[in-house]
Amino acid sequence: MTAACLMSTYQPLALSFTRGLGTRLWDQQGLEYLDAVAGVAVTNVGHSHPKLVSAISEQAGLLLHTSNLYSIDWQQRLALRLTQLSGLDRAFFNNSGAEANETALKLARLHGWKKGIEQPLVVVMENAFHGRTLGTMAASDGPSVRLGFQRLPGDFIKVGFGDLHALDAITAQWGTRIAAVLLEPIQGESGVLIAPPGYLKTLRDHCTRHGWLMMLDEIQTGIGRTGTWFAFEHEGIVPDVMTLAKGLGNGVPIGACLVKASVAQLFTPGSHGSTFGGNPLACRVGCTVLDIIEEQGLLHNAARQGGHLLARLRMELDECAQVVAIRGKGLMIGIELAIPYRDLARRAAHEHGLLINVTRGKIIRLLPPLTLDGKEVEMIVRAITRLLN
Structure with missing residues (x-):
């Protein structure tokens, strides 16, 4: 087979997998790898989980698609579960x-329109990443993401992530035009950047006081990644809008936008839609993923093993000259290096049997399945230590 017929939008390693089980993947030569990427925070319950395989197989034999012209039972079940978990x-x-x-950005526009704002603004964060559609690129930061696509749609104001003084400044200047704030609780693509303690809570209060929607992008942090169902729980708040994807489907494409009742009223029949969104297969998978996380206690495991992995990495790499910082929450960990190193992901895979992701050229990002155990923590630590030393 050849990749000549594919567009050059990726630079994949010369590595292809034929099967997976739990935290492990096997390539075409039968070599085994420990997966510390999980499809970029997707396979939270591991590869080929038997309960998930059974649910997919059964649903594929029953019903895949009817469209949203009709009621979808599994869609309603998943909506109920997610709203109960999130508040x-x-x-x-x-x-x-x-x-x-x-979907969230459309709601922000409607919220501004309802308030009588002719040109509503959305506050977003420096170093943010929200997607690759034109609208989400406009809300994201980084010249490599946006290069060649100007002028992008939407009106956004960028402020420093975690910078409350900058928030006060733009409020004074643009407050009457601002409709919402969109941010990641932990910035993933930028290298697992964590806001200062109390920032989200203060931002929540600020949004409430000024009538702005607080919109959290939990696509990477949600569904147990940080040791709680959603990262906002660490600060004891509830946003007005939250977006999910990745771990919700464990590899089956699905996205979700959850909102408060007052925000939901902004949409009316015909104002938004999706042909495939919420189909029976994807929603049954979402329900099954939530079942597995609850039954196997994976929230607790993510918090416990994530804390252990973070501590062990800091201990072993304490004197490593290449390491600037090690940070993380649950099983979402970033190791920032002093300078970019070429081929780290390739070397980790081929020399140490470990799959990692390197973002921004010099930050090793670890996002293993939430099923990770203590032995596998030590395997990751040993491989990373050897890789950097």
């Missing part, structure tokens, strides 16, 4: 994280 009231389902964020 939000309504759900809209689509097919990806970018689509979920586009």
Whole structure:
């Protein structure tokens, strides 16, 4: 087979997998790898989980698609589960994280329109990443993402992530035009950047006081990644809007936008939609993923093993000259290096049997399945230590 017929939008390693089980993948030569990427925070319950395989197989033999012209039982079940877990009231389902964020941005526009704002603004964060559609690129940061696509749609104001003084400044200047704030609780693509303690809570209060929607992009942090169902729980708040994808489907495409009841009223029949969004297969998978996380205690495991992995990495790499910082929450960990190193992901795979992701050229990002155990923590630590030393 050849990749000559594919567009050059990726630079994949010369590595192809034929099967997976739990935290492991096997390539075409039968070599085994420990997966510390999980499809970029997707396969939270591991590869080929038997309960998930059974649910997919059964549903594929029953019903895949009817469209949203009709009621979909599994869609309603998943909406109920997610609203109960999050404290939000309504759900809209689509097919990806970018689509979920586009849904949120449409709600922000409608919220501003309802308030009589002719040109509403959305506050976004420096170094943010929200997707690759034109709207979500406009809300994202980084010249490599946006190069060649100007002028992008939408009106956004960018402020420093975690910078409350900058928030006060733009409020004074643009407050009457601002309709919403969109941010990741932890910035993933930028290298697992964590806001200062109390920032989200203060931002929540600020949004409430000024009538702005607080919109959290939990596409990477949600569904147990940080040791709680959603990262906002660490600060004891509830947003007005939250977007999900990745881990919700464990590899089956699904996105979701959850909102408070007052925000849900902004949409009316015909104002938004999706052909495939919320189909029976994807929503049954979402329900099954939530079942597995609850039954296997994976929230607790993510918090415990994530804390252990973070501590062990800091211990072993304490004197490593290449390492600038090690940070993380649950099983979402970033190792920032002093300078970019070429071929780290390839070397980790071929020399140490470990699959990692390197973002921004010099930040090793670890996002293993939430089923990770103590022995596998030590395997990751040993491989990373050897890789950097």
